[in-house]
Amino acid sequence: MDRRIRETTGARELPGEPANRRFHLVQAAPVARNIGAEARGLITSGEGTYVVDENGRQLIDGPAGMWCINVGHRNEILANVMRDQAMALTYSTPWYTSNEPAETLAEMLSARAPGDLRHVFFTTGGSSAVETAIRLMQFYNNVRGKPQKKLLISRQGSYHGSTHLTASLNGRPRDHDWMDGVDLVRKLSSPSVFHGAQGLSVEAFEDHLVDEFRRLIEQEGADRIGAFIAEPIQASGGVLVSPANYLKRMHALCRQNDILYISDEVVTAFGRLGHIFASEDVFGIQPDMITFAKGVTSGYFPLGGVMVSARIFDELRKSDHPNATFVHGLTYSSHPIGCAVAIRNIELLEDGLLEHAREVSPYFQHRLKTLEDLPLVGEVRGMGLMAGVECVADPSAKNPLNLDLAVGKRIDFHCQQKGLLVRPLINMCVMSPPLIITRTQIDTMVAVLREGIASTANDLI
Ligand code: PLP
Numbered sequence: 137m138d139r140r141i142r143e144t145t146g147a148r149e150l151p152g153e154p155a156n157r158r159f160h161l162v163q164a165a166p167v168a169r170n171i172g173a174e175a176r177g178l179i180t181s182g183e184g185t186y187v188v189d190e191n192g193r194q195l196i197d198g199p200a201g202m203w204c205i206n207v208g209h210r211n212e213i214l215a216n217v218m219r220d221q222a223m224a225l226t227y228s229t230p231w232y233t234s235n236e237p238a239e240t241l242a243e244m245l246s247a248r249a250p251g252d253l254r255h256v257f258f259t260t261g262g263s264s265a266v267e268t269a270i271r272l273m274q275f276y277n278n279v280r281g282k283p284q285k286k287l288l289i290s291r292q293g294s295y296h297g298s299t300h301l302t303a304s305l306n307g308r309p310r311d312h313d314w315m316d317g318v319d320l321v322r323k324l325s326s327p328s329v330f331h332g333a334q335g336l337s338v339e340a341f342e343d344h345l346v347d348e349f350r351r352l353i354e355q356e357g358a359d360r361i362g363a364f365i366a367e368p369i370q371a372s373g374g375v376l377v378s379p380a381n382y383l384k385r386m387h388a389l390c391r392q393n394d395i396l397y398i399s400d401e402v403v404t405a406f407g408r409l410g411h412i413f414a415s416e417d418v419f420g421i422q423p424d425m426i427t428f429a430k431g432v433t434s435g436y437f438p439l440g441g442v443m444v445s446a447r448i449f450d451e452l453r454k455s456d457h458p459n460a461t462f463v464h465g466l467t468y469s470s471h472p473i474g475c476a477v478a479i480r481n482i483e484l485l486e487d488g489l490l491e492h493a494r495e496v497s498p499y500f501q502h503r504l505k506t507l508e509d510l511p512l513v514g515e516v517r518g519m520g521l522m523a524g525v526e527c528v529a530d531p532s533a534k535n536p537l538n539l540d541l542a543v544g545k546r547i548d549f550h551c552q553q554k555g556l557l558v559r560p561l562i563n564m565c566v567m568s569p570p571l572i573i574t575r576t577q578i579d580t581m582v583a584v585l586r587e588g589i590a591s592t593a594n595d596l597i
Contacts, residue, residue, distance in 0.1 A: 185569060185577050187209060194555060196577060198557050202559070206407050227472065238471075250417075253443040258470045260438050266402075267297065267299050289364040300316075304317035329378075346386065369518075383420075384421055397421070401428050403431075405428045405432070406481070433478045496574075510590065512592065512596075525565050527563045556584040
């Protein structure tokens with residue numbers, strides 16, 4: 137097949153974006169404003185499942201912002217909570233005071249988290265949550281007299297953040313092009329059946345993945361490995377779902393080898409899989425720490441955190457070393473406005489939204505799956521209200537497309553013309569709409585996506 141890209145004129149960015157343009161700066165801006173933002177249309181407002189762009193075009197918010205606007209846009213209840221809290225108490229330092237919303241939220245999370253995850257440290261988002269979890273592991277092992285036990289195990293296909301340490305854990309294609317990481321990380325294979333199984337049955341692939349971890353532990357030594365970190369579903373890697381018992385078996389290996397298991401639920405918690413936390417309710421594991429962010433406030437306020445097990449916390453408290461102080465703090469930890477929003481957000485989730493998400497998810501997955509008949513689509517996969525559509529050169533052979541074709545962005549470009557915002561991921565696109573999405577809106581979303589993928593296929597001929 138001729139893979140030349142037809143030049144398209146007039147489009148602000150796509151199709152025909154230069155293949156080597158990997159560092160995204162706002163185009164044609166008089167000054168370099170907002171580094172990292174791409175030259176997209178401006179979004180000016182939002183309501184429910186929709187956003188409106190600068191041209192007045194209404195778009196279904198396919199990715200719910202970045203997997204986060206769980207209750208939908210322009211929720212008046214949350215807006216009022218923010219205003220009321222700002223008028224009552226805008227801020228209190230987390231160093232030597234606390235505030236009521238933070239205390240209440242801590243209680244609520246502790247009551248909902250699995251196992252003995254009773255303690256929480258609030259952060260400002262997902263990266264700072266993962267960073268905090270790692271620093272807790274380091275401190276924990278220092279206190280226990282195991283200062284050499286610090287290696288971090290992550291996986292190809294994962295995304296854990298954009299600070300130096302968390303980005304070092306990331307494992308998606310191109311994550312490390314032109315960027316430096318830290319030498320504390322070892323990576324296992326992605327558990328993606330589509331990419332990794334290569335002729336093996338799903339069960340055999342699962343065995344292979346678990347064996348790989350076992351071998352790595354033998355090779356590095358359990359006494360040098362501090363933590364294993366895993367998203368229950370690799371979200372930004374393309375919604376990569378692992379074989380059925382993989383997470384349980386990885387968790388068991390961690391327990392056997394005194395390796396802390398950090399479940400990164402920045403995407404999967406707060407309703408995306410129909411539960412407040414998915415680790416236990418969906419995957420049957422009780423991790424040592426759970427990191428969360430995004431959906432905890434439905435994206436209305438930057439807040440994240442780490443749930444920490446009582447087992448770890450009690451160990452830390454036992455230390456009688458005079459210098460054993462966990463020196464770690466963020467100015468906006470436990471922010472009263474963020475915590476107040478999170479409390480009300482959780483109430484809204486529990487007042488029917490989780491149930492709605494669970495009810496509508498099978499329809500969402502089923503309708504998206506119908507796109508697999510398109511020649512460009514290799515696989516549609518997902519769980520709950522998150523799904524990935526992966527494009528390939530040849531679906532029967534699962535041949536990957538040249539990454540520079542940026543097919544995801546092309547699909548997004550075409551879909552936006554027809555009223556749908558898509559989250560592009562190299563040659564994939566991801567759908568994770570607000571949890572309030574209706575069946576009719578799902579139908580529209582899938583119909584537009586079908587047209588967008590077909591138009592993209594035309595671009596590539
Ligand atoms: N962990 C996961 C699983 C994520 O998906 C993300 C962001 O998408 C992060 C961590 C980082 O969160 P933040 O962007 O809030 O720093």
